[in-house]
Amino acid sequence: MICLWDSQNSWDFSKPREPCGPEPAEAWAALGLSRPPPEAGPALHRARREVPPCLPPRVSLPPVLSRRCVHSKASVLGDPAPRGRPQEVEILDAKTREKLCFLDKVEPHATIAEIKNLFTKTHPQWYPARQSLRLDPKGKSLKDEDVLQKLPVGTTATLYFRDLGAQISWVTVFLTEYAGPLFIYLLFYFRVPFIYGHKYDFTSSRHTVVHLACICHSFHYIKRLLETLFVHRFSHGTMPLRNIFKNCTYYWGFAAWMAYYINHPLYTPPTYGAQQVKLALAIFVICQLGNFSIHMALRDLRPAGSKTRKIPYPTKNPFTWLFLLVSCPNYTYEVGSWIGFAIMTQCLPVALFSLVGFTQMTIWAKGKHRSYLKEFRDYPPLRMPIIPFLL
Numbered sequence: 001m002i003c004l005w006d007s008q009n010s011w012d013f014s015k016p017r018e019p020c021g022p023e024p025a026e027a028w029a030a031l032g033l034s035r036p037p038p039e040a041g042p043a044l045h046r047a048r049r050e051v052p053p054c055l056p057p058r059v060s061l062p063p064v065l066s067r068r069c070v071h072s073k074a075s076v077l078g079d080p081a082p083r084g085r086p087q088e089v090e091i092l093d094a095k096t097r098e099k100l101c102f103l104d105k106v107e108p109h110a111t112i113a114e115i116k117n118l119f120t121k122t123h124p125q126w127y128p129a130r131q132s133l134r135l136d137p138k139g140k141s142l143k144d145e146d147v148l149q150k151l152p153v154g155t156t157a158t159l160y161f162r163d164l165g166a167q168i169s170w171v172t173v174f175l176t177e178y179a180g181p182l183f184i185y186l187l188f189y190f191r192v193p194f195i196y197g198h199k200y201d202f203t204s205s206r207h208t209v210v211h212l213a214c215i216c217h218s219f220h221y222i223k224r225l226l227e228t229l230f231v232h233r234f235s236h237g238t239m240p241l242r243n244i245f246k247n248c249t250y251y252w253g254f255a256a257w258m259a260y261y262i263n264h265p266l267y268t269p270p271t272y273g274a275q276q277v278k279l280a281l282a283i284f285v286i287c288q289l290g291n292f293s294i295h296m297a298l299r300d301l302r303p304a305g306s307k308t309r310k311i312p313y314p315t316k317n318p319f320t321w322l323f324l325l326v327s328c329p330n331y332t333y334e335v336g337s338w339i340g341f342a343i344m345t346q347c348l349p350v351a352l353f354s355l356v357g358f359t360q361m362t363i364w365a366k367g368k369h370r371s372y373l374k375e376f377r378d379y380p381p382l383r384m385p386i387i388p389f390l391l
């Protein structure tokens, strides 16, 4: 019996096929069976419906026959590939379905990261960080650590490729995004020439709140830079290069806009004076401590060098108790810090920055909250994404 599988082509049921083997009854006879064995059960009926007639239904075949035919059936039925045997992997373009690569004899325990490395050998322009491999052209990207034999594929796995575009490391991204606002704000604070007019060059504001605001703003971004370098354990090494232009425009642009007004020679301190500033400073400091505590708690969930994701729970540190009520308390504290800064400076661009940041972080928090619910069945039901009991 000749097997139908051509390693370069998958099944196409729309095309008429040349008869290439005995009909099922003859196939059983050839195997010394008068009828399908009982264990074939429902899978057999499915196989009868789905497999072209020249393929024998799903049974254990003698080794000589089984090798290639089980291979074909497994692909057709979507059953996992037999364990321990080398597999074939074909990589198609997710948009055009054009075959880009055929990998022969891939070890079944190969990871997606290893398959990406093999693919890069034939297509060096797509280095692994640029590649997204999926089981479905429109589905989610497979994780680098996913193992071929654990995926729902046959002995010939079809993976769909998407180019993620040029990549840049996360650390570079964050350093660029956060160093910018720090530096830009200080240009306005020191009133370098060509900002406020000649007579104000390198002068200093007479309002205490302006100096306090500069300390708070600088502290915030220095903290973020240090956290990026020494606290966060990111699971993704890179992000698309184009994002950095968008993100820098947002962070740098808002920093310049806020700094321009706060350090302006005509700036007026907040309406309720020292009381308002003290209250705002307290909010800012508490939220910064809270944000840092959550980042430390998240770091402790993930052993160094791993990509583990766990449910975060409150620890002995009271700032982490917000985990009882929300999924992303670091965002809650971040928004709180900016609200504190807005109250302190009583400056419209700061209020707008807080609002835009809140909107963005709410979108992310909702996404993360949904992922937690999907990933962990025992996820605490009381939690909301970002605002306790509300949002």
Ligand SMILES: NC(=O)c1ccc[n+]([C@@H]2O[C@H](COP(=O)([O-])OP(=O)(O)OC[C@H]3O[C@@H](n4cnc5c(N)ncnc54)[C@H](OP(=O)(O)O)[C@@H]3O)[C@@H](O)[C@H]2O)c1
Residues within 6 Å of the ligand: 232, 233, 234, 235, 236, 291, 298, 299, 301, 302, 308, 309, 310, 311, 312, 328, 330, 331, 334, 356, 357, 358, 360, 361, 364
């Ligand atoms: N002002 C603004 O507009 C703005 C906007 C966004 C962020 N931020 C600030 O930047 C900080 C970092 O932002 P982010 O979006 O990267 O925060 P994030 O997604 O909460 O992640 C912080 C770190 O914790 C890790 N992590 C998160 N959940 C985890 C879990 N369940 N198990 C193990 N590790 C986990 C993350 O790893 P992964 O790499 O796996 O995610 C990442 O390394 C925020 O907290 C906020 O202070 C500010």
